[in-house]
Amino acid sequence: MSVTVRVPAKVNVQLAVGAARPDGFHGLANVFLAVGLYDEVTVTPADELRITCSGPDAAQVPLDATNLAARAAIALAGRHGIDPRVHIHIAKDIPVAGGMAGGSADGAGALLACDALWSTGATRDELLAICAELGSDVPFSLVGGAALGVGRGEQLTPVEVGGTFHWVFAVADGGLSTPAVYREFDRLTAGTRVPEPAASGALLDALRTGDTAALAAALSNGLQPAALSLRPSLADTLAAGTTAGAAAALVSGSGPTTAFLAEDGAAARKVADALMASGTCRDARIATSPAPGASLC
Structure with missing residues (x-):
């Protein structure tokens, strides 16, 4: 069994x-x-x-x-x-x-x-x-x-989601250690006041209404400066996807995968093809969200 x-x-x-x-x-x-x-x-x-x-x-x-x-x-x-x-x-x-x-x-x-x-x-x-x-x-x-x-x-x-969102994920060569990215975050923010984290109302509204343009405007990642500091080449990947028409681009979590929000499936395919042609990533994967959690097959 x-x-x-x-x-x-x-x-x-x-x-x-x-x-x-x-x-x-x-x-x-x-x-x-x-x-x-x-x-x-x-x-x-x-x-x-x-x-x-x-x-x-x-x-x-x-x-x-x-x-x-x-x-x-x-x-x-x-x-x-x-x-x-x-x-x-x-x-x-x-x-x-x-x-x-x-x-x-x-x-x-x-x-x-x-x-x-x-x-x-x-x-x-x-x-x-x-x-x-x-x-x-x-x-x-x-x-x-x-x-x-x-x-x-x-x-x-x-969190309520009112539609389907289209993504492209650019896979980098090698990984980034999450603890190392947090250490770099601490180094970059040393001596500054770090605000208490709070959810963005605009972002939650965009998810609820399924509004891709509004979600694109609200995306944010506080670890992105630290990930880019440790892996500066990720900036080239972000630029390649944005130039290809992505509605928004950001580092996914602690990286080094970068995420690109696209208007629809056709736009996602165009972004993925451009990323592969750019030579700035090892692979480009297309996916939609939201997806169900862990489930028995």
């Missing part, structure tokens, strides 16, 4: 970052939007806990207990007195270390898959609590759709 769960990537349409807290985390107002790029996580009973991975950049995925999928299985098993002897296979399609929560998606996918395999009867609240222990982005990977995350991003409130 095996169980497979499909789980989406995300884009941060707003990422407002506060000053570092005493616990080392940063307060956030983080508007997540799930997008239609997916990993599939399959769990099968085994003699011991092990992880395998296939797909683009699979070689970059850790196959030990640091992987969030393994940690999810161990956390759920520990709560229910189960020996977590499962084979977890991750079929990757979400860019690795790309600011699109691929690792978090795998954690949420493994959690839901193990819950089904073991018939734990865990409540949604219990699963979300485990997700929050695993990482700031993991709860949203479970929930999907659109949500505002506060605290360090794990405290979610659903």
